[in-house]
Amino acid sequence: MLALEYRRSPARFLTVRGASSTRFGARMSGALATNVAPLRLVNHAEPARPATGWTRLKPLLSGICGSDLSLLTGRSSPYLGALVSMPFVPGHEVVAETLDDLPGLARGTRVVVDPVLSCVARAVPPCRWCQVGRHSRCDRITGGRLAAGLQTGFCTDTGGGWSRRMLAHASQLHPVPDGLDDHRAVLTEPLACAIHSVRRVAIPDGAAALVVGAGTVGLLTVLALRAATRVGPIYVIAKHGHQRERARALGATEVFEPSRAARALRRACGGTLEHPVLGPEFLLGGADLAYECSGAASGLDTALRLVRAGGTVVLSGMPSGRVDLTPVWFRELRLVGSYASDGRGVPEGADGASTADAAGAADGSGVAEPGDEPADRAGQFAEALTLAAAAPLDGYVNAVYSLSRWREAIGHAARAGELGTIKVAFDPRRN
Structure with missing residues (x-):
């Protein structure tokens, strides 16, 4: 064999x-x-x-x-x-x-x-x-x-x-x-992971989301955001032209090249663009939450620099490399991991976590504390199979x-x- x-x-x-x-x-x-x-x-x-x-x-x-x-x-x-x-x-x-x-x-x-x-x-x-x-x-x-x-x-x-x-x-x-x-069926596992990642945090209606990276993980995250949440605009950072086309087809509002992402997001979400003496530029302002889908240190660094104070960054790609975590401290960001998928329904609070308001945390960030994810998690693989059949994934x-x-x-x-x-x-x- x-x-x-x-x-x-x-x-x-x-x-x-x-x-x-x-x-x-x-x-x-x-x-x-x-x-x-x-x-x-x-x-x-x-x-x-x-x-x-x-x-x-x-x-x-x-x-x-x-x-x-x-x-x-x-x-x-x-x-x-x-x-x-x-x-x-x-x-x-x-x-x-x-x-x-x-x-x-x-x-x-x-x-x-x-x-x-x-x-x-x-x-x-x-x-x-x-x-x-x-x-x-x-x-x-x-x-x-x-x-x-x-x-x-x-x-x-x-x-x-x-x-x-x-x-x-x-x-x-x-x-x-x-x-x-x-x-299409072979995409079920990464699609189930994408569905899991968008359920790891409570997303308020109309929230602005940033997806960093438009390979398989990033594109399926865009699909899951549109299908499973009431998110508002979805902004995507994509290196290649075919990725930008596919992101738009899955529901991305705007797609940016990496070199212009900070300036483009400032125009879309507001805020000011700051320029350190050393290192990349960053926003005071930006998206409500970001999904790091590239698995690269540069992708996480970008995500941390482009979300607003009190916002959230979800690690969907497997992280690697060293990253400056100063924005997490200074902007009081939430950094949330997302691994694999959940297979069965979970009653609210069954894991011992406090109940979170589905519309957002009490501080207005729209994000529950880690462990307080929404309880409707039944059948993420079944959900992915249904979505794989209906979505434009040819x-x-x-x-x-x-x-x-x-x-x-x-x-x-x-x-x-x-x-x-x-x-x-x-x-x-x-x-």
């Missing part, structure tokens, strides 16, 4: 990390990942189900995510090293076919995978977060019957979507409607490769924006 396997190699990781940190290395990150990162095409034995409630899967499409690229280019944080097991097969954005019968899920069913390996999959008593359906916060992702792994695609026991076979627990699987093709998966062409695929994904691509995926069935 063919699979792409990532093995622990501190020397290779540090080599690609050091090279990627240079300006030249950043431009060559795809080449570095394919030539230096410890990723190899191997032949694995067919996986065996570890217990009842599990099924083998045949991946049909599996996306290449920004977090995968961060790992392969050495930009991922060492913090995450304790939460994975080696070697592992990457791939957590997966549409697949079940190969075994499960209760209520017959063999041959097309499914998408919620990748978080929470308490139920690990056969341990549910932690406080899994008890209330917020499995993205699971405290036991290194315990139980499985090797450590925050998600499928980072766990040696489950495999991942960059292979011809993998394993998944029934609790992770969501049937795909017959009318939804594979190219052509988002516009580069598909076989596993044997993995070097070309990773190189393409690393340069997706400049090549006019949104999502690159593997079709493991191809030779």
Whole structure:
């Protein structure tokens, strides 16, 4: 069975990390990942189900995510090293076919995978977060019957979507409607994450939102903001022309090039533009909240500089690099993380947090304290499947490769924006 396997190699990781940190290395990150990162095409034995409630899967499409690229280019944080097991097969954005019968899920069913390996999959008593359906916060992702792994695609026991076979627990699987093709279905996981991110904070009607970055995460965040909230204007910072066109099609009010974002947002939202002796300009004023979707230090720095005092910045992209947090202190900003998605409904206050007014916090910021998210969180994967079928997402998966062409695929994904691509995926069935 063919699979792409990532093995622990501190020397290779540090080599690609050091090279990627240079300006030249950043431009060559795809080449570095394919030539230096410890990723190899191997032949694995067919996986065996570890217990009842599990099924083998045949991946049909599996996306290449920004977090995968961060790992392969050495930009991922060492913090995450304790939460994975080696070697592992990457791939957590997966549409697949079940190969075994499960209760209520017959063999041959097309499914998408919620990748978080929470308490139920690990056969341990549910932690406080899994008890209330917020499995993205699971405290036991290194315990139980499985090797450590925050998600499928980072766990040696489950495999991942960059292979011809993998394993998944029934609790992770969501049937795909017959009318939804594979190219849209594979976007379900990142779209569920986007829906989760816009529900992480209460957004008052008419609030001005800024989305920094217009790759897959940023574009799907624009879609989720329009579909799931009553947000007002949505401003997007996008590097490339095709990204700007797609952002407008999903409901962006205005789209800015990075070099003119501060001035353009000042005209749109008001405030004054300030120019430090050293460092980028910033606003006194700006958007009510911002979503950092690039996963780059420069993107977070931009977001912090362009939201108003008392505003909120949501980390949707996986953060990397050093950032000046002075605006968080000086402008009393809220910095909120958003990871994965929640799969079940949660009653108000069930996690022990105080109840927040859905219209906004008492200080008028329109943002609840972290942990006070709106309670209507039922079925974010089901919501994403419905939205994936209805939204204008044709052509988002516009580069598909076989596993044997993995070097070309990773190189393409690393340069997706400049090549006019949104999502690159593997079709493991191809030779």
